[in-house]
Amino acid sequence: MRILVTGGAGFIGSAVIRNLLNSSQQIKTNDCVQVIALDSLTRxxxxxxxxxxxxxxxxxxxxxxxxxAAALQLACRNIDAVVHCAAETSVDASFNRSPDFADTNVAGTESVLSAALAAGAQTFLHFSTDEVYGERLEGSSTEDHPFAPTNPYSLSKAAAEGIIVSAANQNAQVRFVVVRPSNNYGPWQFPDNLIPKFVTLLAQGTQVPLYGDGEHRRCWMHVDDTADAVRLLLHNPSAQGAYNLAGEEMSNRMVVDELLRQTGMDWSYVDHVTGRATHDRRYCNDESKIMRLGYVRRRVFVEEIGQVVEHYRRRAQSQETLLMC
Ligand SMILES: NC(=O)c1ccc[n+]([C@@H]2O[C@H](COP(=O)([O-])OP(=O)(O)OC[C@H]3O[C@@H](n4cnc5c(N)ncnc54)[C@H](O)[C@@H]3O)[C@@H](O)[C@H]2O)c1
Structure with missing residues (x-):
């Protein structure tokens, strides 16, 4: 199977590639994959x-x-499947740069899709997000829950899904899969996200900025669980349509408390700052649909977070060394 992974140098794209190429199942079943990692190396x-x-x-x-289009045409030669992760991903940045988000996340998806269809790809797996459902104060959203995006990032992701639905209606012979993951944690995330940013600042002995009362709740899942889900969906021919991925529900305060414990710091290192005007209180996905395909989320936050913290602490230290040279 020859697979193009867009956004392959990003947090989730790189984890998907490591998973596809290192998978022991691949070796056991001889289900070999070739991967083309495509990325424009943004920030x-x-x-x-x-x-x-x-x-x-x-x-x-x-x-x-x-x-x-020309570069995509070359990259798509003889591909069987596309995993489309490339996107502008920072919610905070999306308020100031909404045209860039529309351009990359909507026009970019259209461009990848056209190249994949022209090359005869049989499977197109698109990365969306739980944020397309908007704030969910109670209960959890199944895949048929209406969309109610509240920021330019989630709006662009919802619009990109519209492009996928329309392509699916016109190309019955192609298998379209959409994943809507919750918040991912793990190594190699860009440090403008909560966990890498806070660990990097704490490692430097600097205060961390916590938005509002810190009671915003998200479901957290390890990036390797997301990668497991992608592998399962790619290799299961009956998988089609949208699939939620969920995680362990925690408030930002709970996450920060664990990061302080891991780094040996205390709450005096937390600066309570005014959050952005639009900041959804809670997201929560129902993931029973993908579980019916045999998917099991295996990693537990308190067991994994130590290694993740260590990864960012080491990177923070090596960057400090580089700055001193
Ligand atoms: N990280 C999460 O918690 C999370 C949760 C839900 C959904 N998602 C979705 O998963 C996907 C991957 O997210 P991520 O966290 O890995 O983000 P990321 O920002 O780490 O990775 C995105 C990658 O896309 C690349 N890229 C951006 N614009 C590009 C362009 N025009 N051409 C080529 N490459 C481009 C970037 O260089 C980067 O490597 C995104 O679609 C995102 O919306 C992420």
């Missing part, structure tokens, strides 16, 4: 996330923009 992407696979014989790196 949040870096090939360092795939350094361990640098010389892997089944991995090819392409530095290109998803809106570059």
């Amino acid at each position: 949040t992407g870096s090939w360092a996330a795939l350094a361990e696979l640098d010389s892997h014989p089944w991995l090819r790196f392409v530095t290109a923009d998803i809106r570059d």
